[in-house]
Amino acid sequence: MAKRRAPTTVLITGASSGIGRALAIEYARRGARVMAVARREAELASLCEQITATGGSATHAACDVADPEAAAETVRRAERELGSLDMVIANAGIGGVAHASQMQVAAMARMIDVNVRGAMATLIAAIPIMLAQKAGQLVGVSSLAGRRALPTSAVYSASKAALSVFLEGLRIDLDPSGLAVTDVQPGFVDTPITEKNEFPMPFMWDAPKAARVIADRLQKAPRILAFPLPLDWLTALSRHLPYAVHASISRRMSSQR
Template sequence: MTAANTGPGVVWITGAGSGIGRALALRYLRAGAIVAGTARRLETLESLPAEARGAGGRFHAFTADLTDLAATRAAVARIDAELGPIRLAVLNAGTHKPTPGTRFNADDVRMLLDSNVMTVANSLDAVLPGLLARRGGMVAINASLAGYGGLPSAAGYGASKAALINMAEALKLDLDGKGITVRLISPGFVRTPLTDRNPFPMPFLMDVDVAAERLWRALETGGDFEIIFPRRFAYILKAMRLLPYSLYFPLVRRFTGI
């Protein structure tokens, strides 16, 4: 079990312009937090304060291309200078694009690795020195249940999320005892603009506000290293990974209708 993540400090959420990141930012604002939201385009963040009107928190927008290490470091330096120390970094920025084997494109895979893996790596590079110096705080890396095993049309996306799962596991081993909590977020299908692109049925599809509420509770009250939702779908996929491929592939086809 990990300790609860309460107390003063800034909540930094990357990819706060849409999807889970946006819903989580709104939930933290309703809880009275100081939230620094990062996105590539300012217009995706501008309506957040109006949506959170009446909430007790304060929202501050920071635009940055997180695939650019220098820009990411500069954004974190601004947050520290203007708002104060970051207590929680939710590294959520990323994207999805189908990469079916029948139309495989290396440029699409490179884009997904840059958007999903390098944005997290750059964010860690920028935020970890401060957390280590203060010997306190939490880093939460948003991966996906798609990182557990191969899924149709997800050769690039799944590979990027599998990399994040491995990265989070390694960081936990390195940072335990240093005052920093590492959490892995593994959502299943959550209704967002990204999942709307999926060309197949999505079992246990969850509303984004429900997902954000579960994520907020898990981050703020402590719990296991991995935060999973919906749980039933996660446990099914975990069990499937223990099966031989002769059973795994037919089950995936049955679940996805491919």
């Protein structure tokens, strides 16, 4: 895979905390003009202040990506304000665990609206812009949890699996046009999403390290960008395990609370 030109304009959703915030700081440090998107405007404003204070360039837009029209309009606004759109990172997402016996329809709908429809709307809106530019990188942040269902995470795993398949489909369609599509599949990263988890989270990274590795590896626009290596391998292996073995191991791991 050849190295690509570093992006000069980057839109990142879910930039008010965690991985998205660290990505905004990392891309600004690398010289890109960044548009940071999330719902909490005060957090976005302080992020932009921090970036500009260190010589970087960042602007922000408050948007609930669960509203697909609002997400699409924010993407178009980013292109107008930044002057181009070299990279769009659909990172906004919500977590949450619930045993099947406790699931709420409203919570399921919200997770699908943000993690699936929000990410899809963000990326779909960027496609005509990038096709007109004849260049661009579309990036979605799914999860290693999308490779196989896990206890108490049926909706989350399903939302990330849906996003991964969507990204693969985009890549099939857009490869011939020269647009790059990457599915980022993190393992555990220390952010507000994982703070609430009470189960073991092996090989956890901090968000700045995750952002550095993502930005480094995106230079080669891989189809899948998974980390850390031990969990990448274990989850790849788990896909080949018979259901009964996978269910038994994952139930045992989640009961170690």
